[in-house]
Amino acid sequence: MVPLTPGERAALDRLEERERSLRRGATLVREKDHGGEMFVLRKGTVMSSVLLDDGSRQILRFMFPGDLLAGSALVYREATETLTALTDCTVSPFERPLLAKLITDHPRLAAVIMVYSQIERAALTDRLAALGRTSAKARVAAILIEIRNRQRMMNPALGSSFVLGLTQEEIGDATGLTAVHVNRMLRQLEEEHLIARETGRMILKDERALSRAANYVDRYTGLDLAWLPDPR
Amino acid sequence: MVPLTPGERAALDRLEERERSLRRGATLVREKDHGGEMFVLRKGTVMSSVLLDDGSRQILRFMFPGDLLAGSALVYREATETLTALTDCTVSPFERPLLAKLITDHPRLAAVIMVYSQIERAALTDRLAALGRTSAKARVAAILIEIRNRQRMMNPALGSSFVLGLTQEEIGDATGLTAVHVNRMLRQLEEEHLIARETGRMILKDERALSRAANYVDRYTGLDLAWLPDPR
């Protein structure tokens, strides 16, 4: 997205010096954990979620390679979100002082971090509007498109057929629905020929109609980064 | 929250050189506006919202003095949110290059901005979980507590009685409910003696029970800022 200077490249590489592997299903951080490490996701997919006291779960976000994990450790003593590997993953843990040094030495990278957090903010507010004001069908459609598009960022060859990698219960926890109702919405989308399903695969058969049904906005395009400070 | 050096103070003051007044109800930025200005809110209350194509509205956030408005102008050519004054307000507009300079010259302030955006992220994810997984009554209770607590940050003397400054329709747009149902939930909270209402005033009669009903978490306490880089 932004060409880096060798110095910037080196500073980012220092964040990724260590490396840790996670099995599918493993928990990287649990809500209320102390520890305060942050991570860069290198490979795989991670979800972040919270548990409410009635035992229900809300999935907040899905993370893909390049994303910063546990950014809230910048601020809070206790983790605010649980991070769980959805696939086998590798992550690079790093400590807060390293980030402080990066901000000091490389102001343009600090700005890029702010840019990423604004993109994330936009994605969160989209989901907020979806949960507050759209139908179950729209929310399910939105999550299908979003996952496909994020997978496509890492693999531009990806077409309309992809492996979702989520159970219907997980889709429900992300959209604020029950697994049973997610199932019905998927079937309905299938009956309307907007999607098709094969074991493990999701196929978007009418992306135009699906995006319309979902109110989908792509937050990873239409960026304006001309204001970034000069690299150091 | 953090004591500033004179240099930092001066840099922040430069963001606030200009000043603009807004009447209650006025729109500061409309969704899809170009322009790319950002603002610091100096006085008053502002809400940010989005409109969906069926005409419904989702209120994303309420902003109070000191908050950064339109941070998404950092990234997007078109505004992603509408900003509306809930009370008479004064704001200080500033341009992106000024922020770029601030990041370069004052790394610790850059870090503080990141801290604020993490706090905001936490608040957004709390609301996401509330919309996805809690009852109408809990969501209404949560918004009452949140507004009171944010007002109290600016006026520590504020007790359990305060002026909400929102219509029931606005509460509904923030919580993903209809105005009619908000009304019923307020009455129910009143019948259970959790709140009382006088014209224009809201009184929290049993904050303990209300917080419990609302799953409320205060995101403005429990911060850990020891990692911030040294001031320049």
Added chain:
DNA sequence: CGCACTGTTGAGGTATGTCAAGCTTCGTGG
């Protein structure tokens, strides 16, 4: 004084949840 906005209340409808049963898929260990 009148009009627009906000709040209140009731009756009835609908989207989504709950519970329960049976089915498929898949990994594991015998």
Added chain:
DNA sequence: CCACGAAGCTTGACATACCTCAACAGTGCG
């Protein structure tokens, strides 16, 4: 390689939280 169990999926019947529409009452502003 098969058998088994666990996890996920599918479907139906029924329950309910929240919505819609509609009418009216209070409040404040021009």
